[in-house]
Amino acid sequence: MNDTFLKACRGEPVAYTPIWIMRQAGRYLPEYHEVRKLGTFLDLCKTPERAAEVTIQPVDILGVDAAILFSDILVPLEPMGVDLEFVEGKGPVLSPPVRDKAAVDRLSVPDMEEALPYVYETIRILRRELADKVPLIGFAGAPFTLATYMIEGGSSRNFWNTKKMMYQAPALYHALLDKITACTSRYLAAQARAGAQALQIFDSWAGALAPCDFAAFALPYVQRIISELRQETDVPIIYFANNGATLLELAADSGADVLGLDWRINIDDAVRRVGDRVAFQGNMDPIALLLPENDLAARIGRILEQAKGAKGHIFNLGHGILPDTPPEQARLAVELVHRLSSR
């Protein structure tokens, strides 16, 4: 088995730097479109055979060192009682928005083991089909990020309603986060039980918060999830606080083994600030995949160089790969990371 990824997560020696790519199963791949066109995006998430198929595609096509479950951070909100729809060209729509006590009270905290059987079935199929070729990563959204979708009713530019609740009705905000956290914690534990060999927590919107607000309204819930997971499983846990350069010291207290970094911060700066408490994952600008080969090699080489002092390094993009990226450029990046990091 190629366990380079798991070793790097744990800070153990590796023969080369492992790489996987956020959204590596997705719209930039023609093979993905073939499967996706059989139904809606949510249909695909909920059809284990197909979800497993698109999860495996980038392992075969790109040669990455880990597979990540094909799903969406919002699917566990459905069994809590939120109506979820993905509207073409607009993104997710969650209704009704959760903005008052009645709405928070109405949310249920279901048995997550039973609520999302299609996720665990996808994981079981994947473990069988991957046959230990590469490890499988499970994932969930971080409670703050999930709360923004619930409160705003979808994506948001300023998070007006979320912050309004934080600032004007903090008890209500915390009651909502408690429910989301309980579900997320059990959801991730169930993924590990089903076979996920690492878990990533995506805090996509953490970077919208001032450090004091991140410390009060986001981080404690991530810490609670990770500490609960530690009771149940020893799989590596990756925490990705997107656009979180100024939150790094706080995020290092999350309890995660690995912190994801976006491209705004140089990894050597991150290492200087938090030392060897965590390994790092990242962090090339996704659009840098458009660079001509020599320049792409130079950029990858620089990131590898900056990560040399890290306890462990998993190469990744600083955010998801974009739909118009030529797949051959992603494949080239994987080759370059492997070649340039070989020791």
Added chain:
Amino acid sequence: MNDTFLKACRGEPVAYTPIWIMRQAGRYLPEYHEVRKLGTFLDLCKTPERAAEVTIQPVDILGVDAAILFSDILVPLEPMGVDLEFVEGKGPVLSPPVRDKAAVDRLSVPDMEEALPYVYETIRILRRELADKVPLIGFAGAPFTLATYMIEGGSSRNFWNTKKMMYQAPALYHALLDKITACTSRYLAAQARAGAQALQIFDSWAGALAPCDFAAFALPYVQRIISELRQETDVPIIYFANNGATLLELAADSGADVLGLDWRINIDDAVRRVGDRVAFQGNMDPIALLLPENDLAARIGRILEQAKGAKGHIFNLGHGILPDTPPEQARLAVELVHRLSSR
């Protein structure tokens, strides 16, 4: 004259911390809507008496320590040959997008003194009507930020086309930036000649760039503008690289007197990193204006405390005030900053 703002920009002693608010002349004020409804947004920018009126409104209503010219960073692109329209609910539309050599070649570098007479007329009216009550800030967009609008044809989420040009056609990108920089430099110099007493350069999208790309594709043009302005005027220059926490050391080399900070970074951290080379402006989350009075006072007090070691501090929000903000909360924040910082 209340020159507290200008003194703080220069790092001179002040009796209290001055404050102004980005977008203080704008949609959250009913008085603004009264004037705005007389025509389109661009009409308002181009009608000096009205633009001056809305510029002065927040000085009277909020009691801020500086006025900032009512205009838009995109107006100087019109005389370069770009068609500019503000579409309700969508934002600016610039056409045609500038993506190839022919489009860059077509752009002109007009005499900026003649090209935007309405801006300079607005400034002259304002200096007369403000009667030295508070200083007047002029402004422009930074070349990288202006280029993103030209290349993308409007606002953008990922800056795909901009970065594609940077990575795949750097010579073309630099040719475009040369033209924008020449215009912006002359535009700001003309604002100072007309009477602007400080100049702010808004790099709204700088935070989309990795540090190496900021250093190669954005900062040099800001440096050129500031060094050219220094030949002509000694007004304080503020550079605001939005979401630029990791760019701070680089931005401190811009030559600006003051760096604007968004709320993601604690000011004491900024001070630790660049020392007393610059003063700082910022940095409360705009939505924190929704905090109840005691919490608002605590948050303002903390920011003032964090800024104590700075060479100079101008209080501001970390981004523009949002349209749904109650004006009385903005007035309260101004009072609190003045009261809590009085020495």
